[in-house]
Amino acid sequence: MSVRRLADDSVQPQGFAFDRNFTAQAKTWVKKYPKGREQSAVIPLLMLAQEQEGWVTKAAIEHVADMLRMPYIRALEVATFYTQFQLKPVGTRAHIQVCGTTPCMLRGSEELMDVCRKKINPEPFKTNEEGTLSWEEVECQGACVNAPMVIIFKDAYEDLTPERLAEIIDEFEAGKGADVPTGPQNGRTFSAPISGQVTLTEDPSVKKNSKATAKGKAAAAKKGPEADEPGHPKSGAEGALGTSRPVAPGNAKNDKAAAREKGTAAVPADAGSRPAKAAAGASKTGAAPLLDDKNRPAAVEKPASPDDLKLISGVGPALERKLNDLGIYTYKQVASWKKAEREWVDGYLSFKGRIDRDDWVRQAKALAKGGRDEYVRVFGKEPR
Incomplete structure (x- = not known):
């Protein structure tokens, strides 16, 4: 590992202090550790200092050490060991860290570094x-x-081409870095295959129900002819419904499995004697919610200036397009979702509870109320 030293005294500021916002964040981090172990917060506090100043100064290292009541040399050891800490001044609008390890090298990281050499500095x-x-x-x-x-800084930009990186650099140089979407830059969802899902494409519950239906078919075959055959007691009105295989009567699992094959909604035998359940819960049985379900969030016409839904943590470019396709364009819409509407969207997107885990509604409420400033006030960090 190369030796890492602090910047020359000529560029070192005379002092350092966290501003009001970062002071609150620093105190929150210190409280996360048991009494007597507060020095464990040295890494997050140095990261906060770097976020505020752009790099880690000697004064910042000493200030953090004083806050944690630890010797200066211990804080200095941490700052000089981890390469995530910038010990010299870097670009005020963007410091770009290009991954050069084998996978990125094989996929074109050398070309990305050539862009940096040309547009920034050799x-x-x-x-x-x-x-x-x-x-x-x-x-x-x-x-x-x-x-x-x-x-x-702290955001990742993936699936890059030299042309796309050049555009991103220009955006940061123009002071518009906050508008650049993070994550994959080619439209893919996180690390999913760019061509679409190729594994786990079937719901395990469907296979299970299919086996149960197969057993029912074998049992029905022993009893007599199938419903579609002449002379069968159900070959009349029920046969006209187009049933393609026998299903054991009274078995809810088999009814759902058969309905899945036909692409129709299964109607339980006791539907008239109990309250109907919303289709938003259909995702729990493996079937996608219906687009005309009553719990689908209300769609709106595309506004002249749609909200940037990507500011909601967990929403990327591809997911934003899917939400737009559903007529969802504004923070206010997301902020108004009730439980049934959240469950419908969660099931439609096959998220398995992610909307509530990421707290989309609370994020959207903050963004709808006061944009980035309100988001920072509520969550203590920039959106995304």
Whole structure:
């Protein structure tokens, strides 16, 4: 590992102090550790200092050490060991870390570094003339399936081409970096196959029900002719419904399995004697919710300026398009979802509870109320 030293005193500021926002975050981090173990917060506090200043200064290291009542040398050891800490001034608008490990190298990371050399500086760790941009090559950043990729400050930009990276650099240089969508840049959803899902394409419950239906078919065959055959007691009105195979009567699992094959909704025998359940719960049985279900969130016409739904943590470009296809364009719509509507969207997108886990509704309420400022006030961090 190369030796990492602090920047020259000529560029070191005289002092450091967390601002009001970062002071609150620092105190929150310290409280996460048991009494007597507060020094364990040294890494997150140094990261907060870097986020505030753009790099880790000598004064910031000493300030963090004082907060945690630890010797300066211990905090210095941490700052100089981990390459995530920038010990010299970097670009004020973007510091681009290009992954050069084998998967990214095989997928074109050298071309990405050529873009950085051309648009920023021929040498890493040196800024452009304006001091707004800088870059470096780093080791694996943990998104090999989305290679090649870069990280700018704390956000990852994946599935890059040289042309796309050049566009991203221009956006940050223009002060519009916050508008650049993070994650995959080719439309894929997270690390899913770009061509679509190729594994786990069938719901295990469907196979289970199919086996149960097969047993019912074998049992019916022993009793006599099938419903579609002449002379069968059910070959009249019931046969006209187009039943393609016998189903054991009174078996709810078999009724649902047969309905799945026909693409129709199964009607339980006791439907008139008990309350009907909403189709939003259909995802629990493996079937996708119906588009005309009453619990589907109300759609709206596309506004002249739709909200950027990607600011909701968990929503990427591909997912935003799916929501738009459902007529969902604004934070206010998402913020108004009740439980049944959340369950319908969750089932439609096959999320298995992710909407509630990521707390989309609370995020949307904050964004609808006051945009990024309100989001930061509520969650203590920038959206995305």
